[in-house]
Amino acid sequence: MTDFFRDAAPVRYDPDAMGLAFRHYNPDEIVMGKRMEEHMRFAVAFWHSFAWPGGDPFGGQTFERPWFGDTMDLAKLKADVAFEMFDLLDVPFFCWHDADIRPEGDSFAESQRNFEEIVDYLIGKMERSKTRVLWGTANLFSHRRFMSGAATNPDPEIFAWSVATVKNCMDATHKMGGENYVLWGGREGYETLLNTDLKRERQQAGRFLQMAVEYKHKIGFKGAILVEPKPQEPSKHQYDYDVATVYGFLKEFGLEDEVQMNIEQGHAILAGHSFEHELALAASLGIFGSIDMNRNDYQSGWDTDQFPNNVPEVAMAYYEVLKAGGFTTGGTNFDAKLRRQSLDPIDLIAGHAGAMDVCARGFKAAAAMLEDGGLENLRQARYAGWDAPEAQALLTSDFDSIAAQVVADGINPQPRSGRQEILENLVNRFV
Known part of the structure; x- marks a missing residue:
């Protein structure tokens, strides 16, 4: 055990509690014939919770975490703390990028060795915990090598590096029993048309995704391949703009029956849509898979990744999820981070516990609406x-x-x- 959460107690369902507790999320409550935990399938995002230093576009690090650093010992400490939080919240899943969980090496081979070692360490943690992998993914956007994209990069060596990275991450997700694999094109777009060949980049992105699907079948991975749309930021324009755009892309490359959507609330808003619109459209097209639950600050024009706190918005989102038949391999991942001024360990617990409660309250409202039948x-x-x-x-x-x-x-x-x-x-x- 570490001492990072030494002052935190497990969060449990207690609607009358004065302190930190679930007042709406009872994992064992039966709603529409199934336990709430099985409906919601909550997941913690490793990156925002344990790798993000508290920066924003206008300021640097505000968080001081004992595991920040580029050694394997610190990566293992980070994993220890993460699983302590998973257990405190009693969450069934977590999600990761490769760069969240392992230190960067001086070469691809060294990074791969670090990655394989930490994956085995996490599997050991999972054997002593209920928490499993909802999905894994590769970070193909933070390092400077990806400044012009990964699959869409004008440099074929970076395309090859990216393929090798995704292969490793798919292998790891499969080994860890992950239920999905996600591709998010954070830099798959352009900053200016003056130096961009749109047709070439789309063809590269399409072939990259085709190869990922081919590899999924080669290794026998039974989970879903998910694409996460976003219109812009960090790129001026991204090729995975929204659900409709991605569906057209999937049709172009013959992947509409192979790939589903991981839809984020904040990204839907940036694209000029509501969250429920993107969910309803994905369901109508047969490509609904999973969700990233967060919100943006509507006074800001960028992706603030805040924990959800608007019950009516959440209720309408889950209404569409339920209409689509609910989650199968997907779930509710909190792609959300603390505010830069929320420095204490208990803030991490409170952010997730409050979000889980908001989601549960909205979900039960959605279930009641659907059972009432008035809207339909x-x-x-x-x-x-x-x-x-x-x-x-x-x-x-x-x-x-x-x-x-x-x-x-x-x-x-x-x-x-x-x-x-x-x-x-x-x-x-x-x-």
Whole structure:
């Protein structure tokens, strides 16, 4: 045991507690026939919780952590502290990048040795804990070598380095029993069109993803390959802009049946969408996989990665998750970080515990809405006219025939109310 969380007690469900406790998240509560823990599938993000130093675009490190440094001993201390927090929160999953968990070596081979050693160390920690890997991924954006992208880099040596890195991370995820593998194109975009060949870069990115899928099948990895959309930041424009853009990309390269989406609330907002829009669209396209739950500060124009605290927003997100059938291999990863002024160890516990409670409260509201059926009944009533045989026939007809029918029947349709305010009032009964 370390002494980093020496003043922290396990967080448990106690709706009447005065101190730090879950007031809405009871992992054993049955909702829609399943335990809450099985529905929510909460995960802690290794990077924001244990690797992030507290910087932002305008200021440097504010956190002082005893494991900050580039040695294997410190990497193992970081892992020890991480699993202590997982146990305090009783979370079933965590997520990682390779750069979060191992120190960078002086060569690819040294970094790989460090990585393999720490993966084995984490497997040992997992054997003594309930916490498992929701997904692994490669950091292909922080190091200066990736300043012009990884898969889309103009330098073929960096493309090759990136392939080798993803291979190692997929191997590790498979070895650790991970349930998904994520690719996020943090630098897969451009800063200026003046030096960018859009067609070439898209082709490189497409082939890179095809190779990842091919390798998944080669090693027998049964989890999902997930792509995480984001419109810009750090790049001016990223090729994985939003769910619709990524779906077009998947169709272009024949991957729509192989790859799903890991959708983040903050990224959806940056793309000009709501979180529930991106979730609903992914579900309608058959590519919904998992979520990163966080929020942005709506007074800021950038990705602030704050813990969620807006129950109505969360409720509408989980409503779409439930409509999609809930999570299978995916889950709720808190891609969220403390504020730079939240320096104490207990802040890490409180941030995650509060977020889990907000999510549980929103999830139960979403489940109640779905079981009530009011929203779905009104939605179905709005489109009920399309159930008639003559309406269905319109979709197999042609312009000339339909136009002639309109003239012959003397059709003079009148608009009907969309009832938005009534629907909003209905939602407010639950949240």
